[in-house]
Amino acid sequence: MKKILHLSMIFSLAVFSACQKDLSSDGFVLYTGNSVNDTVWTSTIPLSASVNNIADSTGMDILTGEFNPTVSDTVRSASGLEISIPANTVVNLSGSPVTDKVKIEISRLQTKGDLLRSLQSTTTDSRRILELIGTFFIRASSGNQEVRIKQNGAIKIRFTDTAELKTNLSVFTAIESNPPPSWGLDSLFAWNRNPDTTTVKTWSNSSGPQGYNKGYEFLAKNFRWISIGRYIDSSAARTKLSVILPPNYTNKNTIAFAVLKDKRSVIVLKADFLSRTFASADVPVNTAMTIVSISKIGSSFYLGSRSITDASSAPAFSITPDKKTAKQLIDFLNTL
Numbered sequence: 489m490k491k492i493l494h495l496s497m498i499f500s501l502a503v504f505s506a507c508q509k510d511l512s513s514d515g516f517v518l519y520t521g522n523s524v525n526d527t528v529w530t531s532t533i534p535l536s537a538s539v540n541n542i543a544d545s546t547g548m549d550i551l552t553g554e555f556n557p558t559v560s561d562t563v564r565s566a567s568g569l570e571i572s573i574p575a576n577t578v579v580n581l582s583g584s585p586v587t588d589k590v591k592i593e594i595s596r597l598q599t600k601g602d603l604l605r606s607l608q609s610t611t612t613d614s615r616r617i618l619e620l621i622g623t624f625f626i627r628a629s630s631g632n633q634e635v636r637i638k639q640n641g642a643i644k645i646r647f648t649d650t651a652e653l654k655t656n657l658s659v660f661t662a663i664e665s666n667p668p669p670s671w672g673l674d675s676l677f678a679w680n681r682n683p684d685t686t687t688v689k690t691w692s693n694s695s696g697p698q699g700y701n702k703g704y705e706f707l708a709k710n711f712r713w714i715s716i717g718r719y720i721d722s723s724a725a726r727t728k729l730s731v732i733l734p735p736n737y738t739n740k741n742t743i744a745f746a747v748l749k750d751k752r753s754v755i756v757l758k759a760d761f762l763s764r765t766f767a768s769a770d771v772p773v774n775t776a777m778t779i780v781s782i783s784k785i786g787s788s789f790y791l792g793s794r795s796i797t798d799a800s801s802a803p804a805f806s807i808t809p810d811k812k813t814a815k816q817l818i819d820f821l822n823t824l
Contacts, residue, residue: 523786527735531761533673537740538784540672545789545814546605546782546821548595557586557630568648568703569596571626577641580633590630596647597623600747600754601821604780607743609756610717613663613678615770619751620717621654622647622704628711637710645714646691646705654718657688659706662713673743679715688716720753720772729771730804731757731779733792735764737809742766742783744792746799747824749776771799778824781807782817789817 523538533539551569555561557578563571571594578586597603603610603623610618624645628635637643659682665674692702708714731744739759744766746755757766757779766781777799781792792809812820 523741524736526740526785527738528740529738529759529761529764530740533739533759535672538786539739539741539743542743542782542784542789543605543607545784546607546818548597548602548606551594551596552592554589554591557588557590557635563592565594565596567596568701569594570644570646572644572646574641574643577637577643578628578630578635579638580630580635583638585638586630586635588630590628590635593627593629595625597625598649599822600752600824601818603752603754604745604747604782604821604824605818607673607782608754609677609745610715610753611678611755611770612660612719613680616722617720617748617753617755617770617772618660618679618715618717619654619720619753620660620715621649621657621752622717623713623715625713626708626711635711637708642707642709644705645708646703648701648703653690653692653702653704655690656718657704657706657716658682658685658718659687659708660715660717661708661710664713668712679713682709717752720748720751724772724775726770727773727800728767728769729755729757729779729799730760730763730765730767731781732765732804732806733781734808736785737781737783737790737792738764741785742781742790744779744781746771747778747780748772749778765804773800774798779805779807780821780824781809783809789814791817791820793820 551565553563558575560575561573578590580586597606610620660679663678663680665676687707689705694700706716729746744757755768757768760767776797779794783790789812790809791812792807794805794807
């Protein structure tokens with residue numbers, strides 16, 4: 489049978505984790521009771537840090553539905569996403585078959601703005617940069633317990649894409665903490681390429697409700713984070729990109745990115761405790777990009793941005809964020 493997915497609440501997508509441990513301020517001063525004046529960095533980010541709940545207000549809508557795992561079923565969205573689940577493909581975490589109805593929750597990240605709204609990156613565990621074409625977070629549960637796809641099983645994901653179709657794509661799945669954090673950032677998150685590189689196919693037809701349609705379909709062997717994409721040119725020289733923000737923008741309230749101009753590629757600029765900067769050593773030179781910082785201080789959002797053409801043209805780049813509403817922040821991210 490076919491199910492229609494519906495929009496529900498915005499939720500926080502886990503990307504990096506944290507544990508609690510404050511260090512001394514090293515000359516910076518914490519003004520108790522006023523988070524705007526908090527200039528203290530920490531070696532590890534406390535779970536209570538406001539950076540962990542940025543995605544609560546910026547993250548993507550969830551598509552929700554349910555299916556009977558004992559029969560073949562397909563869930564669909566109005567935006568052109570189809571997920572086909574063969575009968576008896578879903579098992580619980582112990583490997584036993586699931587027979588009760590399964591709830592499915594899906595977030596689809598289609599643009600660079602979507603990736604940033606969900607605090608996502610496009611780099612692998614081997615520090616290679618990906619151009620991601622389709623990214624999905626799929627949570628499946630039965631009786632309030634997450635379920636998984638059985639060994640040697642797979643679901644088929646098919647979706648439309650308005651951009652020019654790409655070739656040489658692979659499936660990537662996430663490396664996450666074990667267990668993944670239920671909320672906040674995951675410091676172990678990275679993408680890992682599926683060794684089977686034959687499952688991504690393109691399709692096109694002229695019989696859809698909007699006329700000509702085109703897109704991709706592929707097999708996924710797991711729920712949670714799934715992407716299709718390809719490596720960008722790994723032979724290009726890399727450099728370290730460092731970003732300096734005013735002192736009260738710390739690793740407790742800020743996350744920063746380098747967003748490549750001509751590819752759906754996003755590099756997280758990780759907080760460097762010793763230098764009080766946000767940086768990555770894996771940024772390609774002679775590449776146009778936008779540096780973006782997103783901060784939450786108290787209940788307010790702050791956005792910083794700067795366009796550059798070559799990350800190697802300066803030892804560090806300064807950004808001064810401006811206060812924004814959540815809508816203004818999202819509107820800007822959608823322009824990237």
